Amino acid sequence: MEVISIILVTVAAFFILHYLNTWMNNKNTNFPPGPRILPLIGNLHSVLFKGLHQTLLELSKTYGSVFSIQMGMKKMVVLAGYDAVKDALVNHAEEFEERARVPIFEKMDKGMGLSFSHGENWKIMRRFTISTLRDFGMGKTSLEEKIAEECSHLIQRVQSFKSMPFDNSRHICSAVANIIVSILLGNRMEYEDPHFKRLLDLIYENIKIMGQRMVLLYNVYPVLGLLPGSHRKFQKNIEELRSFIECIFLKHLRELDINDQRGFIDAFLVRQNMEKSYPQSYFHNDNLTGLIRSLINAGTDTTSASLRWCLLMMIKYPHYQEKVQDEITKVIGLAQPTYSHRLQMPFTNAVIHETQRISxxxxxxxxxxxxxxxxxxxxxxxxxxxxxxxxxxxxxxxKQFKTPEVFDPNNFLDSEEQFMTNDAFMAFSAGRRVCVGEKLARMELFIFFTSLLQKFLFCLPPGVSEVDLTPAVGFTRSPIPHKMCAIPRIQ
Structure with a gap:
């Protein structure tokens, strides 16, 4: 009898919650349309089976460019296609500029830092970040020199494999990470430095965890945080990363010279010292920790993934690799590639953009x-x-690309084979929340890519006949682990 009572109470609570949820949602009679929802879970069942962005793509074919989806009890609005996304993020930038509150990210940053911060805190941290990145070379020749130096370290590492098969993921990630590390600290780190290796391990383990179903369920039902699962491993990694970062900036604080700022961290500490008498100052340690984590994550993962995709595409399409290398030989020769070379290299520039688009x-x-x-x-x-x-x-x-479903550099070339910009190229998002490191990422991608193809011919290992373009599971779409050969070019 007791069991029956529990079941009846549970069923009753289930339908009461569903009724309240439906009533709340129906209060807004002019909300975007969407698929039929199930009690308590909304459309979660579809997402768990097919994946979120694939599910949303399919739904956009039925419901158009503005539609809704419900995850658990929370309604969300999806914008699909260039026109709708531009209209919101660019034309209505102020109305759509806030960052959504996502449980796992709120627990991680508590609204501090940059990527997941809110309101006035976000505005102040963004202004400071952009101006400070410029001060330390973003878009300037001085930063190109750092990238060129890192290219030489990466090339030496690739040469050490002597044309034998190797997995490039760790080496490319280390090289790309060192650029943002040098901006933050004022110096690069050695690839074999155990602290550097652990830093990268933490970053990439969390990126992988964020693509898992348990994290999706946690974001929909935060009460699940009480249960064991990958979401708890994520938080443990965040705490270790926070301790790592705090050790770094405490060391910088002890060695701080106001008149000789070594990098981004020093600049923040100087500003913090200037505003120490202001109780409402945003320049406190929580924001510094959040900023560093945001910059390391954003400055490492997406750019290194893009570069790895670029090399895979060159292996997949060797005729494009040959054409890129012909352009390198013609324009650059044996000189060190610079970002300005892109203006004379329309095909190479188109290949990089097309890789970012398709990946x-x-x-x-x-x-x-x-x-x-x-x-x-x-x-x-x-x-x-x-x-x-x-x-x-x-x-x-x-409507925006000639051949949107296949890899085709002609999507960024005009009839005279000159590079053609496209406003629908939103690989860095758009509007007020556009990636603050876009200029840095573009510079890195071009210089790393051309430097590697200047020195090596990339191909599959012996016995391997197909390039696997399946993305790895994660918050971002990176290539799965794979091996390739880098054959020194005869020049």
Missing amino acids: NIVPMSLPHETTRDVNFRGYNLPKGTHIIPLLTSVLHDK
């Missing part, structure tokens, strides 16, 4: 949130509405 590293961008009630494209979106800009739908928009 679709961050398919859903980072989620946004409306800052106030807004009528958008005929729909009423209340303040605090969770917004998903579906970047994969922009990068594959048939």
